[in-house]
Amino acid sequence: MLSFELTEDQQAFRTELARYARTRLRPAYAERAAKTDFPWEAHKELAALGVLGIGLPEEFGGTGVSPDDPVTLGMATETLAYGDVNVAAAPVQSGLVAAQLAEGGSRAVQERYIPELISGDAVSGIAVTEPGAGSDAAGMRTVAEPVPGGWRLTGEKIAITHAMCAKTVLVYARQPGSVRSKGISCFLLPMSAEGVSRAHMPGMGCLPLGWGSVAMDSVFLPADHLVGSEGLGFAAAMHHFDFSRSALGLLCLGAAQASVDEAAAYARDREAFGQRIIEFQGVSFPLAEHATYLEAARLLCYRALWARQVGQPHTALAAMSKWWPPRVALEAIQSAMQIHGNLGYSTELPLQQRYRDVMAYLVADGTSEIQKRIIAKDLLRKVGA
Ligand SMILES: Cc1cc2nc3c(=O)[nH]c(=O)nc-3n(C[C@H](O)[C@H](O)[C@H](O)COP(=O)(O)OP(=O)(O)OC[C@H]3O[C@@H](n4cnc5c(N)ncnc54)[C@H](O)[C@@H]3O)c2cc1C
Structure with missing residues (x-):
């Protein structure tokens, strides 16, 4: 059952x-x-x-x-x-x-x-994205050159969450001469290592998460700082993203639920035209609709996480729960702002802040478009294309 x-x-x-x-x-x-x-x-x-x-x-x-x-x-x-x-x-x-x-x-x-x-x-970070390779992560150029006792890493990563506050970063780099996903390995990079520098990237939200870039100039890493199998880091990273994507979907939904609850409470108390605004269907129906969308999106995320838990295929489910729930969450927050009238636009309330913070997840951990590519690929696999 x-x-x-x-x-x-x-x-x-x-x-x-x-x-x-x-x-x-x-x-x-x-x-x-x-x-x-x-x-x-x-x-x-x-x-x-x-x-x-x-x-x-x-x-x-x-x-x-x-x-x-x-x-x-x-x-x-x-x-x-x-x-x-x-x-x-x-x-x-x-x-x-x-x-x-x-x-x-x-x-x-x-x-x-x-x-x-x-x-x-x-805290730690995960460094995949580069100036010239974001969605097309297999196009990364950061190189890990084998040297006696370990590797030397050279390259630049950008848009990294926790870059400014992390003690370590999991960094992905390729063997010299390797192409696309083959030859990419994962390394644990201490941010204190010689040759590492970082720079803050200002964003429209998620400010406390220390978003920034990490540059590596011939950074030596001992052999035991390799994480996973040499040359197989790309597939391992994708497997882990299959988990984080559904969790990030839920992250957005939690913030959206707070916004919808605040809007419902506000609509219960606020009066216009001699009655509480919740009595207007123009106010109560959007709340009902967003409550429904949030519930549906929540079930999708949990379904993906449960499939992972029991070892069932979940790559497409994870991709679904990364593009749709953030979108649903943003629309719910926007509606909550509208129901609050001028206050919704004001920085007095946290709604506009949530909107800016949640918007990050349309891009972070793979854009909505890339998630749809993954889902379409799964569809085609099922119909034998
Ligand atoms: C807040 C935030 C936090 C982040 N944290 C991290 C982090 O911790 N670590 C990390 O490594 N990265 C992180 N990123 C980077 C993020 O993963 C990349 O921004 C994302 O993968 C997109 O890469 P890009 O920005 O280079 O865009 P591009 O790949 O250049 O894409 C530009 C546009 O083209 C679209 N596009 C590209 N290819 C296709 C295609 N085949 N089909 C359809 N559309 C396509 C994209 O969807 C996008 O709309 C973060 C980003 C943000 C905003």
Whole structure:
């Protein structure tokens, strides 16, 4: 029988996180979101709540449930995003890096770098995008040249989340002379390594996430900093994106749900033409429609995460839950702004901030167009084209 019921443990965890999101995160969301400082205090609180160790090995401080315990992680992300969509990105970002280290990192790298991600003492980034290669990631040019004892990396990555606050970055680079996806490997790059520099990239939202570029000028990395198999890093990265995409969909939906709830409360209290505006179908129907779209998009994301959890194919489902839910979320937030009238446009309320923050996810982790390409490819595979 089909069931979307969370376990008792997951429900209790969600209740705890929902309380934290509403009472601790939400009141100061707009204030945090306006600054470029990484929210270390909230991040450490997430660690104390156990959010940063979901699915990660117990020996390093994680819950050890499964390689990435995708349903729990998605649920935590959605629940926290109700309070602060930027802070809530942490379990996806830290989880994505730590899961790759747990899966393919050397013992030395695992012991040194996974515990600090779970304890919230450090954050990491994932560096794929380059000035000349974004959607076409296989066109990357960063080179990892084999040298005695390890590699030397040279190249530039841009648009990297956490570039400015990360202690380490998972960086993708190719063997000299290799072409397209073959020959790309993944490395753990300490940002303190000689030859690494970083620069802030101002954005229209997600300011606390430290968006920026990372340049590598003949950076030496010891042999044990290779993550996964040499030359097979591209496929491994895509496998991990199949998880993060659905979690990011839920991240957007959590923020949108907060906006719709705020709009419903406002419409209940605000009066015009002698009655509460919620009595106008022009106000109540959009709320009902967005509540419906959010619910449908939420189910899609959980379906994708569940498929990953039980080992079913989920690449197309993950792509669906990366292009549609952010779009649904943005439309819901925009409608919530409209229902608030002039206040919706004002920076007094967090709605416009959520709109700018959520908009990032139409592009980050693969654009909507690239997700549709993945879905269309799956369709064609099914009809035998
Ligand atoms: C807030 C934010 C955070 C990010 N964080 C990270 C990060 O942590 N790490 C990282 O590596 N990258 C990150 N990125 C970069 C992101 O992954 C890339 O921006 C994205 O993959 C698109 O690449 P591009 O910007 O080079 O656009 P391009 O690839 O140049 O695309 C430009 C436009 O053309 C469209 N397009 C391209 N090819 C096709 C096609 N075949 N069919 C249809 N349309 C196409 C795209 O959809 C887009 O609309 C982040 C981006 C943002 C905005």
